[in-house]
Amino acid sequence: MGHIYRTVPNNGDWAIEAHGLVKTFGDKRAVDGVNLNVRAGTIYGVLGPNGAGKTTTVRMLATLLRPDAGSAYIFGYDVVKEPQIVRQLIGVTGQYASVDESLSAIENLVIFSRLLGLSRTEARRKAAELLEEFGLTEAAKRPLKNFSGGMRRRLDLAASLIAQPPLIFLDEPTTGLDPRTRNRMWDTIRRLVKQGSTVLLTTQYLQEADELADRIAVIDRGRVVAEGTADELKASVGSSSLQLKIQNTKDIENARQTVERVLKVRSNVSLETGKITAPMADADRVTDLLIALREAGIHLAELSVQKPTLDEVFLTITGHSAKEDTSETSDEMGEVRV
Amino acid sequence: MKSTSKQLAVNRQLKNNTSFGQAVRNSLTMAYRGLLKIRRTPEQLFDVTLQPIIFTLMFTYIFGGAISGNVHNYLPIIIPGILVQTVIGTSIVTGVQLREDMDKGVFDRFKSLPIARIAPLAGALLADTIRYTIATVLTFVMGYIMGYRPEGGLGYVVIAAVFVIVCSWAISWIFAFFGVIARTASSVQGISMLVLFPLTFLSNAFVPVKTMPDWLQWFAKINPISHIITAVRDLINDGTIGWDFAVSLIGAAAIVAIFAPITVRVYMRRA
Ligand SMILES: Nc1ncnc2c1ncn2[C@@H]1O[C@H](COP(=O)(O)OP(=O)(O)OP(=O)(O)O)[C@@H](O)[C@H]1O
Ligand SMILES: [Mg+2]
Numbered sequence: 001m002g003h004i005y006r007t008v009p010n011n012g013d014w015a016i017e018a019h020g021l022v023k024t025f026g027d028k029r030a031v032d033g034v035n036l037n038v039r040a041g042t043i044y045g046v047l048g049p050n051g052a053g054k055t056t057t058v059r060m061l062a063t064l065l066r067p068d069a070g071s072a073y074i075f076g077y078d079v080v081k082e083p084q085i086v087r088q089l090i091g092v093t094g095q096y097a098s099v100d101e102s103l104s105a106i107e108n109l110v111i112f113s114r115l116l117g118l119s120r121t122e123a124r125r126k127a128a129e130l131l132e133e134f135g136l137t138e139a140a141k142r143p144l145k146n147f148s149g150g151m152r153r154r155l156d157l158a159a160s161l162i163a164q165p166p167l168i169f170l171d172e173p174t175t176g177l178d179p180r181t182r183n184r185m186w187d188t189i190r191r192l193v194k195q196g197s198t199v200l201l202t203t204q205y206l207q208e209a210d211e212l213a214d215r216i217a218v219i220d221r222g223r224v225v226a227e228g229t230a231d232e233l234k235a236s237v238g239s240s241s242l243q244l245k246i247q248n249t250k251d252i253e254n255a256r257q258t259v260e261r262v263l264k265v266r267s268n269v270s271l272e273t274g275k276i277t278a279p280m281a282d283a284d285r286v287t288d289l290l291i292a293l294r295e296a297g298i299h300l301a302e303l304s305v306q307k308p309t310l311d312e313v314f315l316t317i318t319g320h321s322a323k324e325d326t327s328e329t330s331d332e333m334g335e336v337r338v
Numbered sequence: 339m340k341s342t343s344k345q346l347a348v349n350r351q352l353k354n355n356t357s358f359g360q361a362v363r364n365s366l367t368m369a370y371r372g373l374l375k376i377r378r379t380p381e382q383l384f385d386v387t388l389q390p391i392i393f394t395l396m397f398t399y400i401f402g403g404a405i406s407g408n409v410h411n412y413l414p415i416i417i418p419g420i421l422v423q424t425v426i427g428t429s430i431v432t433g434v435q436l437r438e439d440m441d442k443g444v445f446d447r448f449k450s451l452p453i454a455r456i457a458p459l460a461g462a463l464l465a466d467t468i469r470y471t472i473a474t475v476l477t478f479v480m481g482y483i484m485g486y487r488p489e490g491g492l493g494y495v496v497i498a499a500v501f502v503i504v505c506s507w508a509i510s511w512i513f514a515f516f517g518v519i520a521r522t523a524s525s526v527q528g529i530s531m532l533v534l535f536p537l538t539f540l541s542n543a544f545v546p547v548k549t550m551p552d553w554l555q556w557f558a559k560i561n562p563i564s565h566i567i568t569a570v571r572d573l574i575n576d577g578t579i580g581w582d583f584a585v586s587l588i589g590a591a592a593i594v595a596i597f598a599p600i601t602v603r604v605y606m607r608r609a
Contacts, residue, residue, distance in 0.1 A: 062450050077352075085352045087452035098447035100371070102378050111374075114367040115453050117360075143378065159447065 015040040015167050015198040016061060020070035023056050030056040032222035033070070038200055038215075040075070040166070043193055045213030046202040053222040054202040055095050058171050061200070062092045074167060091160030095171040095202075097152045098159070099144060105131060105155050106140040109162065116163050130158040134188075150181040157188065168192060170201040174208060186212060210234070218317060226317045242286065244276040245302035252276070255298045262289045280305065361454035368448075368461020376468060385431065386469045390424050390476040397544060398484060405545055413486035418570035419543030421477045421502060422563060425470045427538065429506045430530040432466045433513030437523040440605075456602050459518075463510050470503045490577035498573040501583065505566050508590035511597035518605045537563050562589050 016038035023031040031053040038044040048054050059065040061072055063083040072079045074086045092098070099108045106127050113123035131137045134154040144152060153173065160168055170189070174182040189212060193199055203209050209216045210230040218226040218233065226233055242263070246255050252269060259267050259278050263285050267278035280286070283305065293300065356364075376382060398416050402409035439445065439462065448458045478495060488495050513530050520526045540557055541564040547555050558564055569582040 064446060064449050082354045084354045084356065084452050087450060088352055090450065092447065092450040094443055094446050096443045098443040098445075098450075100375075100444045101442065102375050103371070107374055111367060111371050112447065112451070114370075115364055115448075115451055115457070117363075 013039050014073070014076070015042075016044075016072070016074060016200060018057075018061060018070065018072040021057060021060055021067050021072060022069040023053075023060060023065060024068050029222050031060065031067075034219065034222070034224055036061075036217060036224070038198060040198050041193065041196065042214040043189065043199045043201065043212050045209035045216040046200065046219055047204070047206060047209045047216055048202070048219035049204060052219045054219060055171055056222075057219070058092075058094075058169050058200070058202060062090055062169050063087055064092070088163070089166055091163065091165035091168045093153075093156045093160045093168070093170045093173060095175075097156050099152065099156050101144050104141050104143055105136050105147075105151075108144070108155065109159060112159050113162050118162075126162060130161065134158045149176050150178065153177060153181075153185070157185075161192070165197070167198045167200070170199060172202055172204065175204065182208075220317075240280055240283070241306045242278045242280045242289075243302070243304045243306065244278075244300060245274055246276070247299040247301045249274050251298045254296060255293065258292050258296055258298065259289060262292050356452075356454040361456055361460075364453040364457035365460040365464060368457050369464035370461075372462050372465020373468060376465065382431075382435075383469065383472060386424075386428050386473040387476060389427070390420065390473050391480055393420050393424060394477060394480040394484070401544055410485055413481055413484060414488070414571065414575045415546075416544065417477065417481040417486055418498075418567050418574065419541075421474060421498075422505075422567045422570060423538040423543050424477060425473045425502050425506045426509055426563070426566075427534060428469050428473050429466070429510035430513050430527065430534060431469065432463055432510040433515075433517035433520075433526045433530055434523050435466075436462055436514055436517035437520055437526050440518065441523075455606055456598070459514060459602060459605060460598075463507060463514060466510060467503055467507055470506045471499075474499045474502055488574040490574045494573045494577045497579075498570045501573070501586070502566070502570060505586055505590045508593045511594055511601060515597050515601040515604070518601055537561060541567060543567055562586070565589070 014037060016036055018034060018036040021031055021034040021036075022029065034053070034057050036044075036046075036057075046054050046057065056065065060067045061074065061079060063079050063086050066080060075089055077085045077089070079086050100111070103111070109127035109130055110123045113126045114120070118126060128137075128140075131140050134157070136151060136155060136158070139147065139151060144155070147155070153176075157170070157173065160170075173189070174185050177185060186208075189199055189201065201212065213230065215227070215229055216233055217224045242259075244255065244259065246252050252274060256267055256269055256276055259265075259276055263278055263280060265278050265280070267276050269276050286303075286305065290300075290303075394417070397420060398409055398412060401416065402412035406412035406415065436459070445458065478499070490498075512533075513526070516526050516529050520529065540554065541561045542558055543563070547558045547564070550558060565582045566586045569580065569586050572578045572580045572582065
């Protein structure tokens with residue numbers, strides 16, 4: 001077994017080790033020195049806004065794109081020097097459906113299986129098995145043109161699992177899916193990891209990373225700007241905020257005192273809208289607050305808990321908004337590769 | 339869990355190179371994919387079915403009287419000419435379709451699989467030989483309907499057909515190369531037409547080279563298309579395998595030897 005890890009010693013547990021990855025398109029640094037370390041058997045989330053460099057990073061790790069600088073190892077194998085070995089260890093579900101539009105679902109899976117060395121009968125069996133598993137059996141023979149986005153995404157994932165790869169890349173696996181389909185995708189991802197795979201997924205949604213990932217890297221303008229568990233990141237972002245609207249504005253001062261007493265925080269009152277806003281560290285406290293308000297005879301018109309948005313994460317971590325134009329950043333770097 | 343994951347990685351036979359056998363198997367699978375695609379969208383066969391029919395009719399009746407005195411005497415000259423022109427013209431489509439195909443997401447998956455790097459290209463080119471076969475058969479059938487009975491006999495007609503298909507396959511690597519370097523499918527079409535149009539017309543396909551001005555004769559004689567056409571005429575009209583046959587095959591092999599590696603390399607680089 002030792003030979004597997006010969007290129008980089010002492011890395012037995014790392015599924016991915018990337019150091020200083022750089023990719024330049026023209027004079028734009030799409031990825032600008034990304035470091036990532038992903039432990040085998042975990043889900044790792046790469047979180048970032050449009051254009052952050054998520055897809056470019058994944059493509060470099062998946063041997064689809066050659067890094068301009070830096071190094072990356074998949075289970076100890078160099079993605080540049082030993083790409084064919086790396087390809088035997090990974091499954092890739094790209095951001096845009098990487099299946100054949102003009103063929104049917106079963107034809108797609110059979111062709112990928114055959115390419116992976118399965119015999120004709122094995123390939124048919126594997127395809128049928130995966131279609132069953134992903135609830136696509138009924139649509140197996142229809143051309144993909146008539147598939148919904150969710151079906152396409154599932155087929156795409158199924159195609160990545162044919163060889164049961166130990167490492168799976170999922171580039172925005174749930175973007176564009178409805179909540180129910182998204183939840184099923186999440187379940188599938190969790191199941192994969194239970195079966196021993198490692199998953200690296202990219203997402204634009206903090207909630208998704210929070211829900212699935214053991215560790216998260218926040219990436220912005222081609223750099224990792226924060227890394228840690230979901231809790232660590234949230235702590236750095238700050239808590240969510242509670243907003244209350246009172247039916248009768250005469251009660252507002254009373255309500256405010258109740259809020260401050262129960263949540264043990266300072267609150268703000270906006271007189272025009274009649275709203276009370278308070279930071280909230282522990283969501284469980286809301287129950288206590290509601291009971292206290294009812295006991296005090298205060299009737300609510302509206303209650304909402306605002307989660308920190310990705311925008312707020314970015315504002316806090318990077319000091320600029322996620323939606324800002326990111327085009328000016330390339331100048332500050334010393335060298336520009338073409 | 340970590341140990342299971344390591345286990346998944348370890349229990350595999352890992353190799354960083356692909357064997358020749360695997361390259362052939364992968365290419366055949368990719369060719370199978372190409373055939374499935376043709377079956378799903380048969381309308382892409384319009385050009386290879388209509389062009390042989392229309393060109394054969396048109397050119398035979400336009401030039402027949404002027405060049406050979408009558409249509410019947412012209413057929414042994416024009417049928418090999420049209421055959422080569424049509425089938426090689428069809429190979430342009432290979433480059434165009436390759437470009438379209440490569441822009442699709444599915445090519446990313448092919449690149450991420452541990453398969454021979456040449457397979458997606460070789461397979462696509464292999465599947466296109468079905469197009470050449472259709473064009474070849476239709477041209478001969480049209481000739482037959484118009485009264486052409488090749489002196490060489492059926493055996494030599496079959497050899498000629500295979501010969502033309504092999505040459506076209508080799509030449510399609512040039513268009514595949516255009517396909518991988520070009521940005522858009524329509525530019526592939528444009529460049530390829532620009533190259534192929536003079537080559538097919540400034541040849542001995544339609545008229546005897548003797549009737550051309552000297553400088554044009556010089557070009558028409560060295561033109562590889564002329565050699566292929568002469569080889570086909572030798573085969574089906576006289577039942578002989580001549581020097582032109584050998585030259586054409588050597589040329590075809592040279593094209594593949596040059597263009598296949600650089601096409602694959604560019605294809606990999608433009609990932
Ligand atoms: N092939 C390319 N040529 C030129 N520029 C590119 C190319 N691919 C990506 N870029 C640029 O690199 C930057 C990072 O792109 P990338 O696709 O990696 O972002 P992303 O984080 O995946 O974004 P999204 O959430 O929109 O998918 C973008 O500014 C993009 O315009
Ligand atoms: Mg992306």
